[in-house]
Amino acid sequence: MAETNDGAEAQGNEQAQPEQQTRKGRLYGRKWKITIYKPAYKTGEDGNPTDERDPEHDTEMDVSQLKCEFQTKATTETAVQIGTLVVYNMNAKTEKEVIEEGFQISVFGGYEEGQYGEIFTGDIVQIFRNRENGTDYCLEIIALKGMQSLFMNHVRSTIAAGSTPRDVVDAVAGQADKKVGVGEVSEELPDQPLPRGKVLFGTPAKYLRDLCTWNDAVYWEGEDGKLTVETVEQEIPADRVLYLKPNTGLVGTPVYTDQGIQIKMLLDARVKLRSMIKIDDEIIQRQALQIDPGSGQQKSDQLPQKEQFDQDGEYQVFSVEHHGDTWGDEWTTSVVGVSRNGRKGFLTAVQGKGQTMK
Template sequence: MSIPQYLRQISLKIGNDTEAIDLSELRIRFSVRRGTISTPNTADIRVYNVSAATARKAQLKEFGRVVLMAGYAGNYGVIFDGTIKQVRRGRESQTDTYLDITAADGDSAYNWSVINMSLAAGSTAQDHLKSAVQAMEGRGVTMGDSGVLSTNKLPRGKVMFGLTRDVLDNLGRTQDVSWSIQDGKMTLIPNTAYLPGDAIVVNYQTGMVGLPEQTQNGVNVRMLLNPSVKIGRLLKLNNSSIQQVRYDPNVLAEADVVKQKIQNDFNTDGMYKVLIADHYGDIRGNEWYTDVICISVDATLTNESMIRAGVGLPGAIQVPGTVKPYG
């Protein structure tokens, strides 16, 4: 069932839980970039005609957190929760001034969190993840969504030291997961799975703008701003509405074309996993969109069939096959 997409809503608050500046009644423009990669999500927010006193207050360290919510009546939620990196004041015209806010999500933990810990023999991947998150908690990152990691126990002790993100990168490679920080939460999504929950139906009745387009990087689709679209969630598209990519007819490019077809093929049931979800809009302008890049997944696989195949994770993209090192 579709939710009517009208009556825009927005909320912008700067500060902590005890004291905050509410700028929701002013004109706000924003551009939020979110992805499955570990590089922190970012946001650029412009607020018009802020008083000088409020602008100075927004630059204080204790008001470093920024929470942006947007959407429509009935479909409204957080699209960015992070910390302010820079505040700039300027004038757009003779009558309008602006306050520009550049913010990042979890960048302090990403750039500066270090780990110095040793675990006894018998530790598992879940123990390594827990230790990494504990090292980041002092910089505002807590545990969020995570799939079931391997329960294999190491026969010897494990030493973890250096930047925490390097430990997580190594964990991602060994466990075949993508880690990222989403609204201050450590999020791990298996590369062969997606977040649980019903697929979000995207068509002309639910706010799709234009037609989806297949590219070398995935399927691009634009819709009216939808805060329910999260990294790793499922979208349901109508394959007949997707504009197909043109492959290179050069015989020398055949290997690249084959790889593109394998990596970016259509799903028979129209199920696609969100890799990138960018939100941008103007509460008093025309822009109010969510741009998504997604890839095909097989949502018909059941837990039982995957456990038999040795995956053990709900929502696998495909059952693992034999390794073919020579193609």
């Protein structure tokens, strides 16, 4: 595992906050591990490899000591997460093996004395080689998380009359061609039973999307590879709330947009979809009105700013991006945060508990 100490140092002494709301440790002394995986296959009785995969013995290719740049993005609008990895100046033999056999990448990042964890793990969908200048060659890898299990999978099953939404989740995951592990499923999903039986024939994503649309919920594949389904009103546990200030990793000034509050911080692997970030609303940059020159009125597609600000300064992570350069300066996490009650214009937007868009 490669390490370097060129990260930015957090300044000042943070005022005491509850342990679950602060960033532990120092935010310098970067630490990372970047791995590319090659598949392993089981051996037959004749000693020759077969076509049957042997996941427990997949080959790890650690490229952490090379210059690597990564960028990942996850959003609650879609269950697919995207990751891009650029590796510089690999030797020809290793590069050839990656191009021909690489099937998965993983990126871990953080700090030597602070938080450290998984940034992204995904299946490779494209690899290509580019020449950046006269001396540097780079291998660019694009990977997706959740595509194989949710969108390129297939389920053929039936569910009986009286089945609940939780039963549908279990049937979709358990009866798929490639079984999907079930992780956290909200206990707030309604218990309303199906009035009649139903045939399931399609991708898991199709049925999960329908279920979430009608139950004010979202779904995605968690970092453990298991399916997560959460309702919009589900209470956020205290250990998923991050209190963010300039001396605890906040970079620049949060900015108001119609999509939500844009917040940038030093890289933090703990920031996940639908976790919470608490900031001081007073430091958020406001947005000027957009006036239509023809009518002299405010443009109709600009949302009222009052809809975006949370009275407690607590914003749920609607989308999260991680950016890192192991030999450069970039080492940040950027999020779009929305009020705990959601925001207008998306799948679910509520003004108070108990209200929905249905």
